[in-house]
Amino acid sequence: xxxxxxxxxxxxxxxxxxxxxxxxxxxxxxxxxxxxxxxxxxxxxxxxxxxxxxxxxxxxxxxxxxxxxxxxxxxxxxxxxxxxxxxxxxxxxxxxxxxxxxxxxxxxxxxxxxxxxxxxxxxxxxxxxxxxxxxxxxxxxxxxxxxxxxxxxxxxxxxxxxxxxxxxxxxxxxxxxxxxxxxxxxxxxxxxxxxxxxxxxxxxxxxxxxxxxxxxxxxxxxxxxxxxxxxxxxxxxxxxxxxxxxxxxxxxxxxxxxxxxxxxxxxxxxxxxxxxxxxxxxxxxxxxxxxxxxxxxxxx
Numbered sequence: 001x002x003x004x005x006x007x008x009x010x011x012x013x014x015x016x017x018x019x020x021x022x023x024x025x026x027x028x029x030x031x032x033x034x035x036x037x038x039x040x041x042x043x044x045x046x047x048x049x050x051x052x053x054x055x056x057x058x059x060x061x062x063x064x065x066x067x068x069x070x071x072x073x074x075x076x077x078x079x080x081x082x083x084x085x086x087x088x089x090x091x092x093x094x095x096x097x098x099x100x101x102x103x104x105x106x107x108x109x110x111x112x113x114x115x116x117x118x119x120x121x122x123x124x125x126x127x128x129x130x131x132x133x134x135x136x137x138x139x140x141x142x143x144x145x146x147x148x149x150x151x152x153x154x155x156x157x158x159x160x161x162x163x164x165x166x167x168x169x170x171x172x173x174x175x176x177x178x179x180x181x182x183x184x185x186x187x188x189x190x191x192x193x194x195x196x197x198x199x200x201x202x203x204x205x206x207x208x209x210x211x212x213x214x215x216x217x218x219x220x221x222x223x224x225x226x227x228x229x230x231x232x233x234x235x236x237x238x239x240x241x242x243x244x245x246x247x248x249x250x251x252x253x254x255x256x257x258x259x260x261x262x263x264x265x266x267x268x269x270x271x272x273x274x275x276x277x278x279x280x281x282x283x284x285x286x287x288x289x290x291x292x293x294x295x296x297x298x299x300x
Contacts, residue, residue, distance in 0.1 A: 016239025017282075019231045020247040026228035028254040030221055031107070035098050037217050041210060043095040044202025049215060050222030051196025057223055058189050073190070075182060080190070083175040086168040087191040088198040091225075093165025100158040107255060108148035109162035114245040115141055116170035121242040124174055129242045132288050139281040140249035146274030147252050173236045180237035188230050192222075246285050249278045 037046060073080045098106045118137045121127040179187065210218070235244050253275050259265035267275070 012238050013243060016235045016244050017247055017285075019235035019238070020244040021250050023228045023231035023235060024248060024251040025254045026224050026231070028251045028258065030224045030228065031094070031098075032255075032258065033217060033224075034095065034221055037214065037221065038095050038099055041208055041214065041218070042202065042206035043092060043099070044199040044206055045208060045210075046095055046218055046221065047091060047195050047199025048203060049199075049218040050225060051192050051199060053219035053222035054192045054226040055189065055196065057226065058185070058192070071186070076179060079175055079179055083172055083179065084191060084194045086172040086175070088195050090165050090168040090172060091195060092198070093161050093168060097158040097162040097165065101156075101162065105148065105159070106162050107252065108144055109159055110166045110169070111141065111144040111148075111249060111252065112163055113166040113169045114248045116167050117173055117245040117248070118242045120170055120174045121177075121240065121245070125177060125241060127240050127242050133242050133246070133285065136246040136281040136285045140246050140278050143274040143277035143281070144249060144252055146277065147256070147271045149270070173232070173241055176233050177236045177241050184230065184234060184237065188226065188233060191229070192226065243285065247282050250282065252278055 034046070094106065094110070097109070114137050118129055118133065122129045176187070256267050256271055256275055260267065
């Protein structure tokens, strides 16, 4: 992976971070809706309907092209197949675990993803992570523990499934970074198609008649997830994975803000302290990356 830039330009770093922040906001809002929908609907049916809605939107705007999907696979069959397997596993793990655990617990387990992503970036991509990025990731993880203290669910099967989902997400982002020269929309369409087919395969065994309102909610899940995945894929394509990894923790901040603004849930002092730590570590990364980009620009 020697063609990966060690130090991104200031513009690339800031755009990558901004895309990750916006993606995490959309994922957080979508996860809240998903927790509501999954209470009454099978996981496979949710995946099938939300993927169908996302693919319909891509077709409507003229970006769903079968030849492009085939070319996407032929470009690198092994990496594409592995990435698609992880893409299908991640939402299935989330929706299954959230059936048995509170959304906050699943959030906490999924917040292992930035740590997994940083480790994989260093080992697989050979990115020069450096002590500052490691520190930001670890401080963010401490902030998550403050917001969501470990509970008795830590050793349960749903918790392990949630951790598997977070590892799948990290692996998918690393492979997206490796395939960053591929067509961004084609990559997104292919992953949406695979998730939809995986969900559709379960329909003969687990189908529940849903009202138009519930179908509409599942469709919204698909459209919002499409936008969020596009932004996240672009984030790790533009900037190093280890750089944007700490900003995945911003989903905790978004969750607390949405809880306060929408439901009037005032955060505890632990939540405020954890949020401050997560935000501070992210701002520190942004500051150091700006300085590194300025030094690189002066030396060039």
